[in-house]
Amino acid sequence: MTAKIEYDSELMLEILDLVKENNQPQLMETLDDIQPYDLRQIYLQLPEKLKTKFLSLVDEVQLVKLIQELEQPDQLKMLNQLSTSKSVAVLNKMDNDDLAYMLDQFPKERVEYYLSRMQDQESMHVQNIMHYPPETAGRLMTNRFVWISKSASVRDTVDKLKTFATIAETINYLYVIDEDKKLVGVVSYRDLILADMNETMEDLISHRVISVPTEMDQEEVAQVIERYDFLAVPVVDDENHLKGIITVDDVIDVVIQEANEDIEKLSASGKDITFETNSLTASYRRLPWLILLLFIGLVSGSIISTFEETLDAVVALAFFMPLIAGMTGNTGTQSLAIVVRGLVSHDLDKKTVARLLLREMLVGIIMGLICGALILVVAYIWQGNIALGAVVGLSLVLTIIIGTLTGTSIPLLLHKFNVDPAVASGPLITTINDILSLFIYFSLARLLIEFMM
Amino acid sequence: MTAKIEYDSELMLEILDLVKENNQPQLMETLDDIQPYDLRQIYLQLPEKLKTKFLSLVDEVQLVKLIQELEQPDQLKMLNQLSTSKSVAVLNKMDNDDLAYMLDQFPKERVEYYLSRMQDQESMHVQNIMHYPPETAGRLMTNRFVWISKSASVRDTVDKLKTFATIAETINYLYVIDEDKKLVGVVSYRDLILADMNETMEDLISHRVISVPTEMDQEEVAQVIERYDFLAVPVVDDENHLKGIITVDDVIDVVIQEANEDIEKLSASGKDITFETNSLTASYRRLPWLILLLFIGLVSGSIISTFEETLDAVVALAFFMPLIAGMTGNTGTQSLAIVVRGLVSHDLDKKTVARLLLREMLVGIIMGLICGALILVVAYIWQGNIALGAVVGLSLVLTIIIGTLTGTSIPLLLHKFNVDPAVASGPLITTINDILSLFIYFSLARLLIEFMM
Numbered sequence: 001m002t003a004k005i006e007y008d009s010e011l012m013l014e015i016l017d018l019v020k021e022n023n024q025p026q027l028m029e030t031l032d033d034i035q036p037y038d039l040r041q042i043y044l045q046l047p048e049k050l051k052t053k054f055l056s057l058v059d060e061v062q063l064v065k066l067i068q069e070l071e072q073p074d075q076l077k078m079l080n081q082l083s084t085s086k087s088v089a090v091l092n093k094m095d096n097d098d099l100a101y102m103l104d105q106f107p108k109e110r111v112e113y114y115l116s117r118m119q120d121q122e123s124m125h126v127q128n129i130m131h132y133p134p135e136t137a138g139r140l141m142t143n144r145f146v147w148i149s150k151s152a153s154v155r156d157t158v159d160k161l162k163t164f165a166t167i168a169e170t171i172n173y174l175y176v177i178d179e180d181k182k183l184v185g186v187v188s189y190r191d192l193i194l195a196d197m198n199e200t201m202e203d204l205i206s207h208r209v210i211s212v213p214t215e216m217d218q219e220e221v222a223q224v225i226e227r228y229d230f231l232a233v234p235v236v237d238d239e240n241h242l243k244g245i246i247t248v249d250d251v252i253d254v255v256i257q258e259a260n261e262d263i264e265k266l267s268a269s270g271k272d273i274t275f276e277t278n279s280l281t282a283s284y285r286r287l288p289w290l291i292l293l294l295f296i297g298l299v300s301g302s303i304i305s306t307f308e309e310t311l312d313a314v315v316a317l318a319f320f321m322p323l324i325a326g327m328t329g330n331t332g333t334q335s336l337a338i339v340v341r342g343l344v345s346h347d348l349d350k351k352t353v354a355r356l357l358l359r360e361m362l363v364g365i366i367m368g369l370i371c372g373a374l375i376l377v378v379a380y381i382w383q384g385n386i387a388l389g390a391v392v393g394l395s396l397v398l399t400i401i402i403g404t405l406t407g408t409s410i411p412l413l414l415h416k417f418n419v420d421p422a423v424a425s426g427p428l429i430t431t432i433n434d435i436l437s438l439f440i441y442f443s444l445a446r447l448l449i450e451f452m453m
Numbered sequence: 454m455t456a457k458i459e460y461d462s463e464l465m466l467e468i469l470d471l472v473k474e475n476n477q478p479q480l481m482e483t484l485d486d487i488q489p490y491d492l493r494q495i496y497l498q499l500p501e502k503l504k505t506k507f508l509s510l511v512d513e514v515q516l517v518k519l520i521q522e523l524e525q526p527d528q529l530k531m532l533n534q535l536s537t538s539k540s541v542a543v544l545n546k547m548d549n550d551d552l553a554y555m556l557d558q559f560p561k562e563r564v565e566y567y568l569s570r571m572q573d574q575e576s577m578h579v580q581n582i583m584h585y586p587p588e589t590a591g592r593l594m595t596n597r598f599v600w601i602s603k604s605a606s607v608r609d610t611v612d613k614l615k616t617f618a619t620i621a622e623t624i625n626y627l628y629v630i631d632e633d634k635k636l637v638g639v640v641s642y643r644d645l646i647l648a649d650m651n652e653t654m655e656d657l658i659s660h661r662v663i664s665v666p667t668e669m670d671q672e673e674v675a676q677v678i679e680r681y682d683f684l685a686v687p688v689v690d691d692e693n694h695l696k697g698i699i700t701v702d703d704v705i706d707v708v709i710q711e712a713n714e715d716i717e718k719l720s721a722s723g724k725d726i727t728f729e730t731n732s733l734t735a736s737y738r739r740l741p742w743l744i745l746l747l748f749i750g751l752v753s754g755s756i757i758s759t760f761e762e763t764l765d766a767v768v769a770l771a772f773f774m775p776l777i778a779g780m781t782g783n784t785g786t787q788s789l790a791i792v793v794r795g796l797v798s799h800d801l802d803k804k805t806v807a808r809l810l811l812r813e814m815l816v817g818i819i820m821g822l823i824c825g826a827l828i829l830v831v832a833y834i835w836q837g838n839i840a841l842g843a844v845v846g847l848s849l850v851l852t853i854i855i856g857t858l859t860g861t862s863i864p865l866l867l868h869k870f871n872v873d874p875a876v877a878s879g880p881l882i883t884t885i886n887d888i889l890s891l892f893i894y895f896s897l898a899r900l901l902i903e904f905m906m
Contacts, residue, residue: 033661037680161646172625172642172684189625189642193614208486226709227490229702231625231684248701249682255705256679259712260794266720267790268783275795275805279815286787287820290853293783294824297776298831305772318771319758322887323750325775330721330746334739337720341713342728352728362732367740371747378751400743434775 015042019050024057031062040069052081060086064093072105088117096122097142097250100129129244137221138214140254141235141244147175148201150184155197157187172231175242176205183234183242185209211236214243219344221246222254262340266333268293268426296431300325300438307442314452316383317445320375320392321438327371328399328437332429335360335407343415357408364404365397372397387451391444399437406432468495472503477510484515493522505534513539517546524729525558541570549575550595550703553582582697590674591667593707594688594697600628601654603637608650610640625684628695629658636687636695638662664689667696672797674699675707715793719786721746721879749884753778753891760895767905769836770898773828773845774891780824781852781890785882788813788860796868810861817857825850840904844897852890859885 011030018027031039043066046054055063055078063082067075067090079087091099091114103111103126115123125143132138146164148157157174174187185205195204211234212221225233225248232247264271270285277285304311304321311317339356346352376393380386406429445452464483471480484492496519499507508516508531516535520528520543532540544552544567556564556579568576578596585591599617601610610627627640638658648657664687665674678686678701685700717724723738730738757764757774764770792809799805829846833839859882898905 033659035661035663035681037682158646193611206486208488210488222705226702226705228488229490231701248684248705249679252675252679252701252705252708255708255712256797259708259715262712263716263719263790263794266716267786269787269790273791275791275799275809277812279812279819282812283816283819286784286816287823289787290780290783290820290824291827294776294780294828297773297779298835300775300779301772302835304775305769308768311771312768315761315765315768316758318764318774319754320750321771321774322753322757322778322891323747326750326753326778326883326887327743327747330743333720334722334742337716337722338726338728341716344709346728356728359730359732359735363736363739366732366736367743370740371743374744375747382751382755430779434779438775 012042012045016046016050019046019054019057022053022057027057028059028062031058036065036069039066043070044074055081060089060093063090067102068094068098072102075102076106076110084117088114092119092122095142095144096125096129096244097140099126100139104130104134132214135218136214137212137216137218137235137246138243140218140221140246140250141214142247143244145175145232145245147177147242148187150176150178150201150205153198153200154192154195154204157192157201158197173234173245174201175209175234175245176201177242181242182240183209183211183236186234209234211240212246213238218254219258222251222258223344225251226255258344262344266337266340266426293430296434299431300434303435303438304442307446310442310446310449313449314388314445316385316388317391317442319383320379321441323375324392324395324399324437324441325434327396328403328433329430331364331367331400331403332407332433333426335363335404336411336426336429339408339411343411348412348415353412356412357405360404360408361401364401367404368397368400371400385452387448391441391448391452395437395441395444398440399433402436402440403433406436465495465498469499469503472499472507472510475506475510480510481512481515484511489518489522492519496523497527508534513542513546516543520555521547521551525555528555529559529563537570541567545572545575548595548597549578549582549697550593552579553592557583557587585667588671589667590665590669590671590688590699591696593671593674593699593703594667595700596697598628598685598698600630600695601640603629603631603654603658606651606653607645607648607657610645610654611650626698627654628662628687628698629654630695634695635693636662636664636689639687662687664693665699666691671707672711675704675711676797678704679708711797715797719790719793719879746883749887752884753887756888756891757895760899763895763899763902766902767841767898769838769841770844770895772836773832774894776828777845777848777852777890777894778887780849781856781886782883784817784820784853784856785860785886786879788816788857789864789879789882792861792864796864801865801868806865809865810858813857813861814854817854820857821850821853824853838905840901844894844901844905848890848894848897851893852886855889855893856886859889 014030015027017023018030034042039062043051043054058066063086067078070078079090082090094102103114106114115127118126129139129141146161148160152160161174172189174189174192175183176185176187178184185201185207186209187201187204187206191204210224210228210230212224214235214237221233224230225246230248232245234242235244235246237243261271263269264273268289270282270289273282273285342356372393375396376389378389379392380389383389410429410432467483468480470476471483487495492515496504496507511519516539520531523531532543535543547555556567559567568580571579582592582594599614601613605613614627625642627642627645628636629638629640631637638654638660639662640654640657640659644657663677663681663683665677667688667690674686677683678699683701685698687695688697688699690696714724716722717726721742723735723742726735726738795809825846828849829842831842832845833842836842863882863885
C-alpha cells in the first residue's frame with residue numbers, strides 16, 4: 001500500500017518460483033494488477049537466465065507494458081529474445097509515440113525489418129510520426145485517442161467509448177471533429193456524465209479548444225500543458241486536421257529532459273551522461289568541453305603574459321588573480337542561470353528585455369560596490385598597500401558589473417537568434433569574463449603601478 | 454484554435470468594451486469558455502483602473518479561477534479590492550492546496566482574518582493542510598476528490614459522480630474506502646464505463662493501489678507519479694486513512710520548481726530570482742554567495758602568497774594559474790551536475806556508489822592524461838621551457854583526477870547525510886578544487902624550480 005514495492009520481498013520470490021515452475025496461469029494472475037514501472041523493476045531484477053523464460057510465459061499485453069518502460073538497449077535485447085511473430089505483435093500494440101522513439105534509436109536494418117513485418121496501418125502510423133523532426137509535438141503525439149463527430153449523440157458517444165476504452169491512451173477528453181476531420185471542439189468527461197443521453201456533441205462542446213501544431217517544439221508543448229493544467233492537448237496540422245494528442249505523462253518526461261539539458265549545458269558536462277554511462281563514453285562526451293575550456297584558459301594566460309612586466313614588479317597582483325576572474329565568472333553564471341530558467345516560463349518582448357538588463361546592471365552596481373569595498377579593506381590589511389587595495393577593489397566593481405551584463409545579454413542574444421541560450425553560454429561567458437576581467441585588472445594595475453611599488 | 458491566444462486582439466478589445474459598458478451578462482458569456490491561464494493574462498493586461506471594475510462584474514467561479522493563477526502579491530491586491538463577503542466566498546471555493554500555499558505567504562493577521570470568516574469546514578481543512586511541513590505530500594494534496602464505499606454499486610457511483618463532477622478537481626480515478634475510511638483500492642473511469650450497472654465497487658477495484666504518505670517529500674511524490682504515469686495519487690496517513698489526492702498538474706509544477714532549485718544551487722544564483730524580482734531583492738539574495746566566494750578566492754590567494762618566492766623566480770607560472778584552477782573547477786562541476794541530476798531518478802545503494810566513483814576516477818585519468826599531454830606541448834612551444842611544460846601538464850593530470858573525485862564524492866556524502874546534494878556543492882567544490890589545484894601546482898613547481906630557471 002505504500003509507494004515503494006519492495007521487489008526483493010515476497011512478490012519477487014513468488015514470481016521467481018512461478019517462472020521456475022513454468023506456472024503460466026498463476027504468473028499471469030499475479031502480474032495482472034502490476035503497474036508497468038513495477039513490471040520493469042521485476043524484470044530487471046530477474047537472473048539473466050530466467051529473463052527469456054519469463055518473456056516466453058507472459059502474454060503480449062504484459063510484454064507491451066514492459067517494453068514501453070525499458071531503456072533502449074534493454075528493449076533491443078528483449079525483442080531479440082522473442083520469436084519474430086511475438087515481437088511484431090508487441091510492436092503492433094505499442095503506443096505510436098513510444099514506438100517511434102524506440103525505433104529512432106535502433107540500427108537502421110532492424111527498423112526496416114520490423115516496419116515491413118508490422119500491420120500496414122500501424123507501420124504507416126509510426127512512419128508518419130517518424131517524419132516529424134525530433135523534439136516536436138508530432139513526435140510526442142499518440143494516435144490512440146477517442147474522437148467523435150459533432151453530430152453524435154451522448155448515447156453514441158458512450159457506446160463508442162465502451163469500445164475504445166481498452167485501447168485509448170487517455171479518455172479524459174473527447175475531441176470533436178467535423179465532416180472534414182477538422183478539430184471543432186472538445187467535450188470533457190464531466191460534461192458527458194452530466195449530460196442527457198439524447199443531447200448531441202454539438203450541444204456540449206466547448207469551441208475554444210486549445211491545440212498545438214505538429215511542428216511545435218516539445219518545450220513549448222510542455223509550457224501549454226503546464227499553464228493550462230491539461231491532461232492532454234490535441235495536435236493539428238496546418239489545416240486544423242486532428243492528427244493526435246499529447247498526454248501529460250509524456251510532458252513530465254519532457255520537462256525533466258529539458259531541465260537536464262539546461263543543467264548539462266550550464267555545467268558543460270556533456271550530453272546524456274547518466275550513472276550507467278561507461279567511462280570511455282563519458283570521457284568522450286565531456287572532453288570537447290574541457291579542451292575548449294583549456295584553450296580558453298590559454299587566452300587568459302596570454303593576456304597575463306602581456307602584462308609580465310607589471311606582474312614582475314608587483315608579484316602580489318598574482319594573489320588576487322583567481323579572485324577577480326572567479327568572482328566575474330560566478331556573477332556571470334548567476335545571471336545566466338536566472339535568464340535560462342526564466343526563459344522556460346516567459347515570453348520575451350522588448351519591455352521585458354530592457355527591464356531585465358537594467359535590473360541586472362543595477363544588481364551589478366550594488367554587488368560590485370559592496371564586494372569592491374570589502375576587498376579593498378581586506379587587501380589593504382593583508383598586504384599593507386592601499387594602492388593595491390584600490391586596484392583590486394576598483395577592478396572588482398567594474399568586473400562584477402561586466403559579469404552581470406554579459407551573463408544576461410549573451411543568452412538573450414542567443415535566444416533572439418534562435419540558438420538555445422543554454423548552449424555554450426556557460427563556457428562562452430566564462431571565457432569572455434576571464435579575458436575582460438584580467439584585462440581590466442592588469443590595465444588598472446599598470447596605470448597605478450607607481451603608487452603600488 | 455492555436456496554443457497562443459492573442460490577448461491584444463479582438464477578444465481583449467471586446468472585454469475592454471464590455472467592462473467599460475458595465476455589460477455583465479455579455480462579459481460572463483464571453484468569459485465562460487476561457488481557460489484560467491488566459492483569464493489571468495487578460496486580467497493582468499487590463500489598465501489598473503479597470504481591474505477593480507472587472508472584479509466587481511465577474512462572478513465567484515471566475516474569481517476563483519483567476520486567483521488560483523495569480524502570483525502571491527497580485528492575489529493579495531485582488532482580495533483587497535473585493536468586498537469581505539465576496540473575498541471570503543472566493544476563499545471558500547478555492548482548492549485547498551492552492552489556498553494553503555497562498556495563505557502561507559500572507560501576513561499573519563491577514564491569514565487569521567480570513568480563516569475566522571471562512572466556512573468552518575473549509576477553514577478547518579486548510580488549517581489541517583497547513584500543519585504539514587512545506588514541500589511534503591500533505592501540502593500538495595487536495596480534498597476535492599471523489600471517494601466511494603466498497604459496497605457501492607456502479608449505479609450509486611455514477612449518481613455520486615454526477616453530484617460531485619462540478620466540484621471535484623479530478624475525476625479520473627475513484628478511490629474506494631472501507632467502513633473505517635481506510636483506502637482499499639482504486640477504480641478507473643475505464644472500468645466504470647465498461648461495467649454493468651449492478652456490479653459493486655468490490656467487483657471492480659484494483660487492490661494494488663499505490664499511495665503516498667502525508668509526510669513524503671514532494672520530490673519523491675513527483676517521482677512516483679512520473680514513474681507510474683499516474684494522473685493522480687492518493688495520500689494516506691500512518692493508518693492508511695485516505696486524506697487527499699495529489700494531481701499531476703501540481704506535480705509538473707513541483708518538477709519545474711525542483712529543477713530550478715537544482716540550477717539555483719549549482720550556479721549559486723540565489724533563491725527565487727525571476728524576471729520580476731527587483732534589483733535590491735535580487736542583490737540581497739545573490740550577495741551571500743558572492744561574498745562567500747570572495748573569501749574562498751582569498752584562500753586561494755593566500756596559498757599563492759606562500760609560494761611567492763617560487764612565483765617571483767618564474768613569473769610565467771602565473772600565466773597558467775587561471776587555467777589550472779579553472780580546469781579543475783570545470784571538471785568538478787561536470788561531475789557534480791551528473792550526480793545531482795542522476796539523484797533525481799536513482800535510488801542509491803553501495804554498488805551504485807562504488808561503480809560511480811570508479812567510473813569518475815577512470816574518466817578523470819583519461820581526461821587528465823589527454824589534457825595534460827596537450828598542455829605540456831602547448832606550454833613548451835609557447836614558453837620554450839620543457840620543465841615548465843612538465844609542471845603544468847603533470848599538475849593538470851593530477852588536478853583533473855581530483856576534480857572528478859571531489860565533484861562526485863562531495864554531493865554523494867551530502868546526500869548520505871540527508872543534506873540536499875546541490876546545496877553549497879557548487880561553491881564548496883570550487884573552493885576545495887581551487888585550493889587543492891593551486892597547492893599541487895605550486896608544490897610541483899617548487900620541487901622542479903631548478904629545472905625551470
